[in-house]
Amino acid sequence: MAAAAAAVGAGKLGAGGDAVAVEVRLPPLSEADPLLAEKKMILEKRNLSCEIQIPVACSAVDALKLLDHIIEAARVVYMDELELYFAGDDVGPFSARNELESLNLLLKTMKKLLLTSNTAAKNHDAEDSLLKWGEHLGIKSRLQIAYFQGAGRGMIASESIGVGDIALEIPESLIISDELLCQSEVFLSLKDFNNITSETMLLLWSMRERYNLGSKFKPYFDTLPANFNTGLSFGIDALAALEGTLLFDEIIQARQHLRQQYDELFPLLCTNFPEIFRKDVCTWDDFLWACELWYSNSMMIVLSSGKLSTCLVPVAGLLNHSGSNAFSVMGNIQGRIFLRSMDSYQEETTLMMLYL
Numbered sequence: 001m002a003a004a005a006a007a008v009g010a011g012k013l014g015a016g017g018d019a020v021a022v023e024v025r026l027p028p029l030s031e032a033d034p035l036l037a038e039k040k041m042i043l044e045k046r047n048l049s050c051e052i053q054i055p056v057a058c059s060a061v062d063a064l065k066l067l068d069h070i071i072e073a074a075r076v077v078y079m080d081e082l083e084l085y086f087a088g089d090d091v092g093p094f095s096a097r098n099e100l101e102s103l104n105l106l107l108k109t110m111k112k113l114l115l116t117s118n119t120a121a122k123n124h125d126a127e128d129s130l131l132k133w134g135e136h137l138g139i140k141s142r143l144q145i146a147y148f149q150g151a152g153r154g155m156i157a158s159e160s161i162g163v164g165d166i167a168l169e170i171p172e173s174l175i176i177s178d179e180l181l182c183q184s185e186v187f188l189s190l191k192d193f194n195n196i197t198s199e200t201m202l203l204l205w206s207m208r209e210r211y212n213l214g215s216k217f218k219p220y221f222d223t224l225p226a227n228f229n230t231g232l233s234f235g236i237d238a239l240a241a242l243e244g245t246l247l248f249d250e251i252i253q254a255r256q257h258l259r260q261q262y263d264e265l266f267p268l269l270c271t272n273f274p275e276i277f278r279k280d281v282c283t284w285d286d287f288l289w290a291c292e293l294w295y296s297n298s299m300m301i302v303l304s305s306g307k308l309s310t311c312l313v314p315v316a317g318l319l320n321h322s323g324s325n326a327f328s329v330m331g332n333i334q335g336r337i338f339l340r341s342m343d344s345y346q347e348e349t350t351l352m353m354l355y356l
Contacts, residue, residue, distance in 0.1 A: 026050040026073055026105065038084055039076050046091070048073040067106065074102035126222040127153065127318070133219035134315045138336075140169040143351065145318060154320040154350060161345045167327060168316055168339040172304055175337060176217065176312035179303055181205055189273050199310075200261070204269075204277075206312075207290040211281045220314040228292035232258070262287045296321075304335055313337070322352030 028050055029036055043049065052070055075092040078101045083094040093099040127145050134141070142165070144158040161167055178198040181187050186205045190196050210221050227233065231251045234242075242248040262284055269277040294312070301311045316339060319326075326345070330338035345351060 024052045024070065026052075026070070026077055029077060035079065035081060035084055039079060042076050042079075042084075042087065043073065046072065046076075048076065050077065071102050071106055074105045075099070078102055078105075126219070130219045130223050130315065130318075134170075134174065137174055138171040139174065139315055140166075141315065142167045143319075146348075146350070153318065154352070155318050157345045157347055157349045157351060159347050161341045161349075163341060163344050165341045166330075166338050167341050167351070170313060170316065170337045170339075172335045172337060174314055175301060175303070176202075176206075176314075177301070177303060177309045178202060179305065179307075179309065185276060189276055190269075193272075200265075202310075203287065203290045203294065204265070206293055207286045208277065208281065210286070210289070217314065220312075220317075223318070224293065226289075228289070228296050230292045230296055232292050232295065233288060258288065258291055259284070299329065301329060301337055316353070319351060319353040322354055326351045327353055 029039055033039070048069065050073055052066060052073070072091050075094060075098055078098050079087065079094065080098075083098055087094065092102075131141075131145070142157060142159055142161055143155045145153055146156045147153050157167070178201075181198060181202055184205055186201055186208065190201055190204070209215050209217060210224075212218070215221065231247065232255060234251060239248065239251065242251070266277075266282055266287075267279065270279045270282055294310070297312055297317045298310045299313055299316070300308055301313070302308050303311075326342060327339040328342055330340050339353075
């Protein structure tokens with residue numbers, strides 16, 4: 001049986017969305033395996049499982065016991081007919097081949113756990129920096145970041161919130177819009193370039209600002225994912241599964257339109273404005289990333305000018321999407337935007353937002 005890497009899931013979550021356990025899933029027993037029934041019986045008899053919860057707070061002794069549990073379960077998964085016949089109450093090792101596959105699986109699992117831990121720590125640091133940055137610049141919030149199995153990060157109420165209460169208050173100076181764009185180097189350079197629209201300039205600004213180490217919005221861009229995984233970036237396999245559907249046609253047409261738009265801009269902009277548009281950060285993938293950012297995270301906001309604008313809103317963008325809305329976005333009052341609660345929520349309630 002070919003070895004397969006174990007999957008590492010988010011596991012169980014405690015109060016506030018913090019992970020209390022990481023779930024390790026061994027390769028499942030195949031329904032086509034002629035030894036399926038016997039292997040299931042051994043796993044049940046020995047109280048073994050292909051899904052193991054590893055507590056985040058775990059002593060060294062308990063951790064070693066869990067590793068033994070993983071190896072014993074893996075040995076059963078990788079048993080051949082002869083090993084199964086002579087196994088009896090023996091927990092192994094059974095053979096060099098079986099042990100090698102089981103230990104190799106354990107090694108892959110440990111690497112995945114380490115990677116998961118490092119990635120989570122990095123994400124936590126970036127998000128903590130964003131909240132501190134926002135607070136320093138005048139954001140007032142009754143929300144906090146939490147992590148949800150299968151859904152990633154989101155936000156919960158940090159205290160009880162009543163109907164009509166302001167859950168999030170954001171200075172307009174921290175909202176990314178075409179009015180902010182008018183103050184940028186990108187706008188000043190491109191305002192007379194080939195009838196370019198403000199929407200396109202916002203895409204170009206975002207694509208460039210993502211890599212700007214001196215950007216005022218660096219803490220915001222640091223929290224954004226490397227991939228948004230919208231339909232615009234579906235791979236060949238995902239698109240093949242949609243072939244023949246209306247969604248497939250819409251995705252293909254949208255990608256073709258964006259690709260044509262990109263080809264009209266580059267490498268021309270890199271040639272005409274090399275100090276602003278570096279070739280290494282102006283690739284098709286970078287442009288597509290900016291398109292997906294605005295597609296998936298933008299909100300309609302009435303700015304102090306009275307203009308209804310499509311905007312990116314740091315911190316508010318951490319709220320997960322939902323078909324129902326927990327907030328109404330209030331008009332601008334003294335240069336600030338308010339997210340007002342449309343219902344009552346207890347502390348630690350998950351809150352979501354309908355993005356328009």
